[in-house]
Amino acid sequence: MRIAKHPILDFKKQKRIPFYYNGEKIFGMTGDTIASALHDNGIMVYRVTDKSRKRGFFCAIGKCSSCMMKVDGIPNIKTCVTELKAGMHIECQKGKGSYK
Amino acid sequence: MIRTDVLIIGGGPAGLGAAIETTNRGLKTLLVEENPIYGGQLIKQTHKFFGSHSHFAGTRGIYIQDELLKEIKKEHFSMLPGHSAVGIYDDGVIGIYDSKKNRFKKVSAKKVIVATGASEKTIPFKNNDLPGIYGAGGVQTLMNVYGVLPGKKILMIGAGNIGLIVSYQLIQAGADVVGIVEALPKAGGYDVHLAKIRRMGVPVFFKHTIVEAFGQDSVEGALIVQIDNKWKHLNGTQMQLECDTICLAVGLTPSSEILMQTGIKMTFSPSLGGYVPVHNEFMQTSSPDYFVGGDAAGIGEATSAIIEGRLAGISASDSLGKEKNAEKAYKEHVDYIEKLRDGNTGIKVKKGKYELWNKPWDTSMETFEKKDNTIKIPKGRTKAYVSIECYEDIPCNPCEISCHFKAITVGPNITDLPMLALEKCTGCMSCLAQCPGLAIFGINKNLAPGRTGITIPYELLPLPEKGDPVWGADRDGKIICSARVEAVRKNKNKTHLITISVENEYAENVRHFYPGASGDVLICRCLDITADEINDAIDRGYTDFEELKRYLRVTTGPCQGRGCRQLIMNMIRAKTGEDVSSHSTGTPRPPESALPFSAFTKGGGK
Ligand SMILES: Cc1cc2nc3c(=O)[nH]c(=O)nc-3n(C[C@H](O)[C@H](O)[C@H](O)COP(=O)(O)OP(=O)(O)OC[C@H]3O[C@@H](n4cnc5c(N)ncnc54)[C@H](O)[C@@H]3O)c2cc1C
Ligand code: FES
Numbered sequence: 169m170r171i172a173k174h175p176i177l178d179f180k181k182q183k184r185i186p187f188y189y190n191g192e193k194i195f196g197m198t199g200d201t202i203a204s205a206l207h208d209n210g211i212m213v214y215r216v217t218d219k220s221r222k223r224g225f226f227c228a229i230g231k232c233s234s235c236m237m238k239v240d241g242i243p244n245i246k247t248c249v250t251e252l253k254a255g256m257h258i259e260c261q262k263g264k265g266s267y268k
Numbered sequence: 269m270i271r272t273d274v275l276i277i278g279g280g281p282a283g284l285g286a287a288i289e290t291t292n293r294g295l296k297t298l299l300v301e302e303n304p305i306y307g308g309q310l311i312k313q314t315h316k317f318f319g320s321h322s323h324f325a326g327t328r329g330i331y332i333q334d335e336l337l338k339e340i341k342k343e344h345f346s347m348l349p350g351h352s353a354v355g356i357y358d359d360g361v362i363g364i365y366d367s368k369k370n371r372f373k374k375v376s377a378k379k380v381i382v383a384t385g386a387s388e389k390t391i392p393f394k395n396n397d398l399p400g401i402y403g404a405g406g407v408q409t410l411m412n413v414y415g416v417l418p419g420k421k422i423l424m425i426g427a428g429n430i431g432l433i434v435s436y437q438l439i440q441a442g443a444d445v446v447g448i449v450e451a452l453p454k455a456g457g458y459d460v461h462l463a464k465i466r467r468m469g470v471p472v473f474f475k476h477t478i479v480e481a482f483g484q485d486s487v488e489g490a491l492i493v494q495i496d497n498k499w500k501h502l503n504g505t506q507m508q509l510e511c512d513t514i515c516l517a518v519g520l521t522p523s524s525e526i527l528m529q530t531g532i533k534m535t536f537s538p539s540l541g542g543y544v545p546v547h548n549e550f551m552q553t554s555s556p557d558y559f560v561g562g563d564a565a566g567i568g569e570a571t572s573a574i575i576e577g578r579l580a581g582i583s584a585s586d587s588l589g590k591e592k593n594a595e596k597a598y599k600e601h602v603d604y605i606e607k608l609r610d611g612n613t614g615i616k617v618k619k620g621k622y623e624l625w626n627k628p629w630d631t632s633m634e635t636f637e638k639k640d641n642t643i644k645i646p647k648g649r650t651k652a653y654v655s656i657e658c659y660e661d662i663p664c665n666p667c668e669i670s671c672h673f674k675a676i677t678v679g680p681n682i683t684d685l686p687m688l689a690l691e692k693c694t695g696c697m698s699c700l701a702q703c704p705g706l707a708i709f710g711i712n713k714n715l716a717p718g719r720t721g722i723t724i725p726y727e728l729l730p731l732p733e734k735g736d737p738v739w740g741a742d743r744d745g746k747i748i749c750s751a752r753v754e755a756v757r758k759n760k761n762k763t764h765l766i767t768i769s770v771e772n773e774y775a776e777n778v779r780h781f782y783p784g785a786s787g788d789v790l791i792c793r794c795l796d797i798t799a800d801e802i803n804d805a806i807d808r809g810y811t812d813f814e815e816l817k818r819y820l821r822v823t824t825g826p827c828q829g830r831g832c833r834q835l836i837m838n839m840i841r842a843k844t845g846e847d848v849s850s851h852s853t854g855t856p857r858p859p860e861s862a863l864p865f866s867a868f869t870k871g872g873g874k
Contacts, residue, residue: 169416169420170415170416171415171416171417171441171442172442173729174415174440174441174729175440175727175728175729175762176314176328176330176440177314177330177412177415179415199414200414201414203410204414204416207410207416207418208416212399212400212485212486213399221397222398222399222486223397223399224398224399224400224402224486225399225402225406226401226402226403226406227387227388227402227403227405227406228402228403228405228406228407228409228410229302229303229405229406229409230302230303230352231387232403234397248406248409249302249303249367
């Protein structure tokens with residue numbers, strides 16, 4: 169959910185950009201990271217570990233590796249520090265990830 | 269290979285502070301910052317900082333990095349955002365990674381200053397990896413940098429400064445904080461931060477811990493339990509709380525892993541938050557080539573991080589022969605940092621540092637004489653005045669500076685409590701908007717007969733408007749009376765001043781307000797007639813039911829007065845004190861309830 173109005177911060181108006189999550193077209197904003205755009209779309213599960221545990225992001229600053237996903241076919245991308253670009257294909261990562 | 273005199277790793281307050289010193293001494297300085305934006309923790313901190321006015325106190329964190337940048341000499345400075353230092357190799361070469369271009373680069377520097385900040389601690393509980401459980405820094409980044417709300421109902425774990433501040437920021441962003449869970453019997457954070465969220469009605473569960481999080485794909489709730497002083501769970505005290513986000517604010521630990529690769533001496537210091545590089549008062553590590561500052565050298569706060577960074581910068585310059593009068597350059601900063609760490613809130617860090625420096629520690633340094641800053645208000649005082657509700661020796665003095673009439677004194681020791689000279693206070697309320705703790709309130713006993721005006725520093729949306737009905741809440745956020753907004757004074761720094769009026773007896777206790785519902789009390793629902801209209805008519809002399817009916821047309825709607833007749837009679841009785849049982853209540857006429865006209869024509873009646 170976007171913060172529409174904030175008592176202290178002025179969020180600049182951004183452009184909506186399309187991207188794909190597990191093949192489905194959704195939208196984020198310019199300036200988003202992949203993680204912030206997914207979260208805004210209500211998507212919380214970014215990967216499922218080998219022991220079937222679901223993971224979302226945790227630290228949001230690229231330190232903990234909780235948020236790794238498959239981005240444009242490449243696994244293990246830290247989505248909390250990767251800028252969202254129009255047309256990106258993001259997939260929920262299984263286990264340690266694969267290139268397939 | 270990139271060659272530079274000084275490499276600074278980390279672009280938070282410590283790194284920027286260091287760059288000010290090295291660039292102003294003509295040293296070629298390169299700063300690498302992992303994030304695309306520099307500023308470190310500052311970029312998320314929407315609250316006003318504590319400390320001394322001369323060192324950014326009263327300024328919101330988000331503006332401080334730009335102020336620091338202004339002091340850096342640009343011709344000697346280059347900055348690489350989006351670059352992380354990933355290794356320091358045996359030959360002293362530093363490897364950096366350009367995340368945008370996905371490229372590894374090498375840097376050779378004469379001196380390296382490490383200002384990499386801290387990482388967050390976590391705690392073990394069942395399902396602590398469930399999506400929806402975030403570190404407090406993660407929550408702050410998501411909402412204050414990217415403008416996305418982490419959730420709607422938040423459970424905060426930890427009542428240190430970070431837990432308290434982030435709770436407040438969550439409320440500002442529009443979330444509901446369902447509670448704060450704290451294992452200790454009292455909050456580790458500043459009293460003023462606690463007071464701020466308490467008066468907004470956030471419950472704080474002291475001596476409690478979280479046992480488990482539950483939910484299918486993400487957090488749906490948590491189970492918390494009370495603990496005794498040996499951390500044993502007390503059965504029967506378990507409590508389930510509904511929430512969609514759990515925010516962990518259980519402490520920070522210095523993040524200087526990269527320095528460990530150089531073989532410098534490290535030490536474990538509980539007072540400084542974990543493993544820290546051994547360093548001297550001027551921030552030099554056990555190697556003459558490496559310097560450290562800020563949270564990486566022990567968890568502190570931003571003001572001391574800036575100063576430590578500056579010291580590291582001076583030290584590095586000194587070791588390169590670029591500082592002629594090092595003694596003098598150090599002194600100013602060393603003295604200030606000592607002052608910052610006075611008082612109960614800073615003493616832990618001070619002790620940790622003294623241990624590190626093998627400086628003698630005198631236990632008498634741990635006790636502080638605390639002045640009593642409560643004041644008695646003389647009965648006859650009619651002029652407005654301020655109530656300073658700041659009773660803890662935190663390093664802070666913007667109130668003193670903000671008072672044009674010199675009515676508030678903190679003095680040279682910025683951990684001393686503010687003292688109000690009531691006779692000098694004009695009730696101008698300038699200090700309310702400057703106090704970073706939002707701990708000063710305005711009191712005006714002369715607002716209107718029987719009513720006191722209370723001015724509250726306010727940073728929430730929506731802002732009320734003059735005349736709005738609101739509910740007055742006490743210091744625990746409990747509603748205790750109705751109130752009315754009397755004035756809204758908007759300020760450029762976005763701490764606005766709202767004056768509400770309450771009946772005198774509540775003046776000592778009301779410190780917050782909740783918006784009341786605007787709108788009317790409807791009496792006659794058929795014809796939209798309000799209680800105000802009826803009372804007004806009675807006041808104007810329509811004191812009889814028949815008169816009111818003719819004047820306002822009450823009871824003549826389709827329900828034939830079923831809904832309102834009794835209410836109106838009561839209102840007349842309440843206003844006039846008359847026994848109205850003898851009043852005519854009008855003559856209801858057929859049809860008793862609304863029928864279509866066609867029913868009559870078809871029925872053949874006349
Ligand atoms: C919620 C909250 C509220 C706070 N409120 C206050 C307050 O009111 N007053 C106050 O004085 N202090 C406050 N603080 C504390 C203050 O923000 C920190 O003490 C201060 O930011 C520490 O500065 P620093 O430069 O050491 O670290 P940081 O600000 O953490 O900066 C470190 C920087 O280094 C970068 N980095 C890390 N590793 C690498 C690497 N390998 N390569 C490149 N870059 C790297 C990071 O990305 C980061 O930008 C608060 C902190 C928090 C979390
Ligand atoms: S959430 Fe921690 S690395 Fe992305």
